[in-house]
Amino acid sequence: MRVESSTHTDTDSTLHAGHGTGADSASATFPVEQAAVSAIYSRLDELTEQAESSLREVRATRASGTHQARSERDSFATMYADRLATYRAVQDRLVFGRLDLRTDSSPRYVGRIGVSDVDHSPILTDWRAPAARPFYQATAARPGDVVRRRHLATRGRSVVGVEDDLLDADALDDDARAQLAGEGALLASLNAHRTGRMHDIVATIQSEQDEAIRADAEGILVVQGGPGTGKTAVALHRAAYLLYAKRERLARSGVLLIGPSRTFLRYIERVLPALGETGVVSTTMSALLPGIRATALEDDAVAQVKGRLEMADVVARAVRARQRVPQTETTVRIGSVDLVIRPEDILSARTRARRSHQVHNEARVVFVRTMLSTLTTQYERAVGSELTAPERAEVSEEIRADREVRIALNLAWMPLSAKRLIADLWARPDRLAQAAPGMSQADRDLLYRERSAPWTEADVPLLDEAAELIGEDIDPQAQQRADRQAADRAAELAYARDTLSQTLAGSDASAMVSAETLAERMGEEGAWMTTAERAAADRSWTYGHVVVDEAQELSPMAWRALVRRCPSHSFTVVGDTGQTSSAAGASTWGEVFDRIGTWRLAELTINYRTPRSVMDAAGVVLEAMAPRRAAARAAVTSARDVAGALRITAGTLEEEIAAAATRGGTCAVIAPSDQLQALRARLAVPAHADLTDALLVLDPRGSKGLEFDSVVAIDVATMSPGDAYVTMTRPTRSLSLLGAVPEALRTAVP
């Protein structure tokens, strides 16, 4: 039973609206809650002051002394600075919930982090802790021990609204019942104007979302849901939850988050820090490889061919094609001796090198060593006397240094670079034909491009595949940095353990820092890198968990590259096969994951963004354009409707934008890509606009994952089904359709 007996109606006081740390004015409306919230903030102030003063003290310590003493000082300074950063980041909406449990005599407050009083008794429970779970899970049908769940809305440090879910009315007496007051925390949050930046949903996570957020970390979890069902929100909160629940493991290995575009990463960038987490590497497939900037746009048909799984064999064959046995012999002169580089010797050296099962550039060492040994023996026979070991070494070195020998051995087993190999495949039809004998001529023609052409997103998994087989680091400098850090870290770890046991034992701080974390902070001054930074710089880094958003867009080759980054297959994959735009993307999850491993599905069914009337219209359009996809799409119900949300209009673009401006918030004009330039010029909107701008002009792909208060959609009827569906489901308040509108919609919406 939901009870909203007294509602505080100031809509600005939604859970998303409290900014800054305003005056601590005890609220007359909610004195009990105000007292509790004020006490928690006071304790946070104390902890902040303690951290500040510890930091000052550590920094005041002279930086002289041994390397170890300096390292220790630095690591403590970093620890206190981190703690301070967390305390400052959680000020806004620190406390947002209260649970009254049958089993507890006093209420349990739920908030962004855990806070204990001076006696170490908890006064605020971290939202990710098991003790907070009933706040998200209890329902009237399954209340568990929860008597009442209360949502607190705060502005600054003032309580400005409360809303209660009464889960067991019989357990409350009349006085308690009289105090029940409510504000639709969720609805208030959904109705708030959008700012161009995503907010966390920590105060109002819904039960089906909570299930997905806290699901077991093992294996592949696919979170499927229609538009606006909170998939991105779930992905981010799950990353924060796993870093909390599995900190031991994940703090060292890190979490990788893949998003669809840099714009999207900017849109979500504030969520994880607001949840107190910085240990996540957020990137796109285009930027996955250190040292590669895949900036060029790819034709869809080309991306589709490059994304096929058989490209793994093509790359493997291209690498093997650089391990060649020549048709003819080569004679070289070393001193006064003629040596013959024979095809059969090359063949047996190649067999031996291949049998070493090492990557191409490392197996080359075996190949060259074998050939040098063969040629040295030939030399020995030619001079007719047995050489001593040092003499053999000297002769071998002489053979190795010979220019002709170097050329012959290189031709037989070329040292490779991934960039070169892939650029050659596209620029040299003969190479591609050799590596892809089964590919149609038409597909091979599609792949042709100049050697100097810039990299595209679809090249990235192929470059990764090549680097994996070649054993090359695409950005050696980044790799060297990472290696140096790893070596430093190993050396520091032992010392860190020692420091911890001596200095922190028994104190509060020991609970907050592990030896590994401390060791990470003990590198040379200036050389310290976080796990996330080290991981991002290292192509071969393996993560403890990988989260993929808009996962339906990734090609089979892209999945190969991601699985390589997480051999334990601990994945959270969120997406919607109803919104697939890319030709290389997925139409079902089975086709993606059945061959990777066991996977399980969590479904989200409620759309928290799009008004019901708009969502229905998007459904009608998808059905008319792609009936099979519409039938297979996830069922979704909008949480709310907005009167007059959908308009099919013959008005001008400028009129629609003006109307959106009067409604307030953000507005996006979404149109087919070939119209973008003209539209931006007409509306004087820059191409690289900031998401917080009041007006943006985007194409459907650019709008992926984003949302706006108002959307003006142009020529939806000319878009692909996936693009039309994405476009129509972006608004939170109003959708105006201009230009070509699907006929089915005109009939359905008078």
Ligand SMILES: Nc1ncnc2c1ncn2[C@@H]1O[C@H](COP(=O)(O)OP(=O)(O)OP(=O)(O)O)[C@@H](O)[C@H]1O
């Ligand atoms: N439990 C919740 N409480 C408050 N707001 C929510 C909740 N769940 C989702 N939202 C809001 O709904 C909107 C849509 O969420 P999100 O972008 O995560 O959806 P999505 O499933 O990724 O959408 P799409 O696939 O269409 O891009 C966001 O504004 C998000 O903050």
